[in-house]
Amino acid sequence: MSKTLVLAEKPSVAKELARVLQADQKTAHYYEGKNYIVTWALGHLLGLKMPEQYHPQWQKWTFETLPMLPTKFEITPLPKTGAQLKAIKQLARRKDVNQAVIATDAGREGELVARFIFDYIDFKKPLKRLWISSQTDKAIKAGFAALQPDQNYEHLYQAAMARSEADWLIGLNVSRALTVKYHDSLSAGRVQTPTLAFVAEREQAINHFKPQTYQTLQLQTPYGTAALQPNKHLSADAAQKMAAQVNRTDFKVTAIDVKTKHEKAPLPYDLTALQQVANERYHFSAKETLNLLQRLYERYKLVTYPRTDSRYLTTDLKATMTERLNAISGYSPEAKKWAAQKQPVIQTQVFNNSKVGDHYGLIPTEERGQLNQLDNDELKIYRLIVDQFLLLFKEDHVEKRSKVTLQGGQFTFTFTYHQVLEPGFKDDQKTAPLTLKQGASVKGQAVLKQQTTKPPKRLTEATLLAQMEKYGLGTPATRADILEKLVSSGLMKRQSNELSVTPKGTQLLDLVNPSLVSPKLTAQWEADLKSIEQGDLAPKTFIATMRDNTVRLVKEIKGSKKTYKDPNLTQKKCPQCGSRLREKQTRQGTFYVCSNPDCDYRRRKDPKVTNHRCPQCHHKMVLLKGANGEYFKCQHCGFTEKPQDKKHSKRMNKHEEKKLLQKYSPDAQEAAEESPLAAALKAAMHQDQ
Template sequence: MKILVIAEKPSVAESLARVLKANQKSRHYYSGDDYIVTWALGHLLTLKMPEDYKREWQEWSLDTLPLMPEKMQIKPLPKTRPQLKAIGELAKRKDVGAAVIATDAGREGELVARWILDYLHFDKPVKRLWISSQTDKAVREGFAHLRPSKDYDNLYAAAQARSAADWLVGLNVTRALTVKYNDSLSAGRVQTPTLGLVAAQAEKISKFKPETYYTLSLQTKHGDAQLSGNPHLDLVSAQKQQKQLQAASYQVTAVKEKSKHQKAPLPYDLTELQKDANQRFQFSAKKTLNLLQTLYERYKVVTYPRTDSKYLTTDLQATMTERLAAVSRYEPLAKPLAGRKAPVVQKHVFNDAKVTDHYGLIPTEQMPQPELFSSDEKKIYDMILGRFIGLFLPDYIETQFTYQLSQGFVLKQTQVTQAGFKYDLATTTVTPLKVGAQLQGSVNLNKQLTQAPKPLSEANLLVQMEKKGLGTPATRAEIIEKLVNSGLMERVGTHLAVTPKGQQLLKLVNPRLTTPDLTAKWEQQLEQIAQGKLQKRDFIAQIRHATTDLVKEVKRSSADYKDFNLTMKVCPKCGSKLREKSTRNGVLLVCSNQNCDYYRRRDPKVTNHRCPQCHKKMVLLSGEKGDYFKCTHCNITEKVGAVKGKKRMNKHEERRLLQKVNQDDEPGESALAQALKAAMEQKD
């Protein structure tokens, strides 16, 4: 009998199939003597939409809210239905005796596979592959220690509860706001309090009033000394004190010496990596996660990305030398460490009690091939590798000297005695001052201004989300992107800002949904479900009750709302006004009537058709006689199809034709080569 293995993505399925010797490739799966390896494409199923439960729920109306299905049901996603059908046929095969869930080892990965198996009514034994890296070694060890799927039933229940909660709160509140105020207003269990964090910081900034103050410092050849306590003075007091101190003499009255040890930082978890990558390279959280996923799935050089732990399990101690050896050709600092099989110095990193589903991000035993990495992938890999190398290096040690001076000044000096994991720092030596030493210096008057709080960058927001319990490492990047794409939040330089639409949304919903307290409580309860400490039905009952209250408040609200994107243009289908909507493909004009599907481009579509005079791209327009091209620079027009066969070739078309010619096996000049030659002559 064969075992059906369900991976989350085709690339992962390909890797698993190679290790499991399932080498016969078909359109939807790989097959071998013992295993059939197939894949999902992310989610193949989703929760049913309101109209799937009741026909009257299809119309957006306040009268039907809140929408409360008796039982949450799932349905196939249309675009991936062929893959689901193929898995269903595999599951029914008589030579398939069991299944292995090999999707991502986390809450959402569990949901992907369990929904498939539940939808197919799969009644054969099911086991779970739970691994933290995609190397061949990890896969073999994982299949040697498969666990019954029932061990993860609580995790599946938590995933179902999360999905249902997002449907109930997000869909109902969004529909209520959208119908009430006739605009697309997206609210959610996690995204709305996340938006609230950005707004709260902006409010602090708006209320801030800068104040001028003055400080005094003593400039000496040993460094600058500050007044004890670094008091903020007004100008008159500062000038008076400066005059008094300028003629004074300065003597060391006390010396304090302190040795400071700093251990190497622990490996990254996902959130801290996203934070640091945003600060260092201005990467968005989503971009960092995508780069990390590539390093994990395609190159197999890092461990599982969506981790919330910085610690390692004790069983990894035996693998650290092998991992170090794998990176020794890539990282010069690792070569001598690997050569002498250096042990891990920072042994506190091994702590089973502080590891949840997955341990911290570290390199795998797979040797990296840097020539394959993109520039951005290399940056992320180097960050992870830097933390890993630090585990083999000693502490950073510095000696701090603090000198109490007469007249109330304090002077500090630092001496680096051991660079340790900060190997790029040179050790420094200072000559300590003794009690009674006389110092010469001038007193400086420094004018300063109190600083306003800074707007939240994406790095700061990730830290706040983690601190407040909003989302998980796997979902925070998507939450931020959803807020930006829905027009509620925007990126302004290196920081985030709430749009006017977002500011209004926060005023329209119940304050409980704009602050993180309620959502954080729900996230904690989801974790309790995963641990078997809370029943899913009790959590869902609580969500239903909260949803009902939130919808009632929207219905009762008398708040005003202004749609900043509404235009004076009228929909030709229903007569409602058109609203501007930004998309990846430009700005659309969308009907403001939620039950009307009319839309069109606001600006003409730029095509690849070139102007015969200036050779710039022409736009596509529609007139009484049909579609036509127009050059916005020369005002030349051409009817679509009128110049068929005379279109100027672009570089991509040339390259594609040349590639076909080079692959042609016919002797002499083929028909395709002749066509290319003619096209090139025509181009010239």
């Protein structure tokens, strides 16, 4: 019987697909059933070759090897994933496999993950595409019932490949050119560099800010606080004089401008909007929010596809709304009531096929989940999505806004009275109408407020994401990783929930090509990738432009007269070659590394605190390295000792314990003298009996 090979992006997704497809025989690399074999990638199994894999001379970091422009880009297996790739290749060549299904994430990068694999193993059999927006059993079954030929997604793959090649050309060449020129690891890219520039611009505005103190004049009335028109920043003397005049003035209502405002409920979140709200409310980074969302999608099947750039829904989802309300009825009494009444969506503008790309907005699935299984952070993200979804079933918020103008002598004041006519989705209360009439007299009291101008606020991930979205930098799927790379490369840092540029990042922006700093050129490149995805631009045209840009950018760096001061260079000297040591942040802590590229000296900046306890005072000891090798030292009492030989200090496993017990059991006592260990083991065995 012929079988279909299904390729998922992750083992966890493969497990769920296998369960739905009844492929219940599990092996190390795949699941198999009567009709399906389900295997998985581990994210990317392959990537574009690194420079030295094209030409041996490209291994050297010199200007002579730049720019690096491969005639044709090639892919290569990534380290440590070879076994899974080999297993997929063997499965694809089985005679009973007659076709394959790409079931990786339904997006640009998911397509690239799968197509790299099938291109590398030279798969010649029919290839189809599973395209779903949720991981529920119902969605999976419906998706497999409507598989599409993968040729329908050729433009998506071309866009993904073009993005990968462009990042290789610009990122590797520019970063290598900067590193060679300035003798420090300087990372630049077509998206990350203009993103960093946003943070630096805000930092510069804060540094140049000079506070100013001023006073404002307001009129306190029984109907509200009115503001002086035009609203002026006043000196203390002028404010006092004007306040005295206002208190001697009678005011009349000279105009009432009434407008009724209908405010519709907000649409469901897309990924970027959710990341912004989660950052503002819970201080989650963009990456943290995406990871939490991915778990809600894959593990719990409670929400739809995470990496969406749309806030709208397709019209075919209308028929699923009651089922989705039923699924969240345990979370919301409102949802339970509306489900029983088959309440329709009131905010019908959400259904718009023309505004949905690959995936629709983030909403709950039809899966009824056990919320007690979610951890606290997962529950926070789930609540944001569900609460936003419920707003679609509520009426517009309607207000009557009356702008009242008060005139007295030379002074004009205005205030706006808000009368809530219909609370709608805001769930507030109706308010009484304004009782003022035109021509009425109004008594008021002057109020002076002293204020100080405030500097611009530092960017948060929420506000930076908004900037990236505004200028078309990156995609919802890639923005979180871009921010993490800026932090990990030492160009940007997080302080609480605020972002700032590091001294290294500030210098990089001065050294890198101006065109790469501006968001305009990079945004145009992103728009070109979207055009490739839609079939409106040939990938070759885009890559030719990227090659030309690469040549220009490298040439500009080579000819630059600017200088660089390494902010991490210390006054400490390398004991091996005498060069200065540089501080380097790693996951294992801060290290001193030699600035000489031909020297491999490195040591910890601070001693490594271990779990090894001092035998005298029982504090944790630090691990140091001296002329005679490593040794433990207690920083409290000064006690030192050499580490035990790992071979002799290794803990016994169960097999070794069993052998030891057998050796010293009563049946095996042949030794003339019983050892203390044997006696202890015997005593323990007798106590247990």
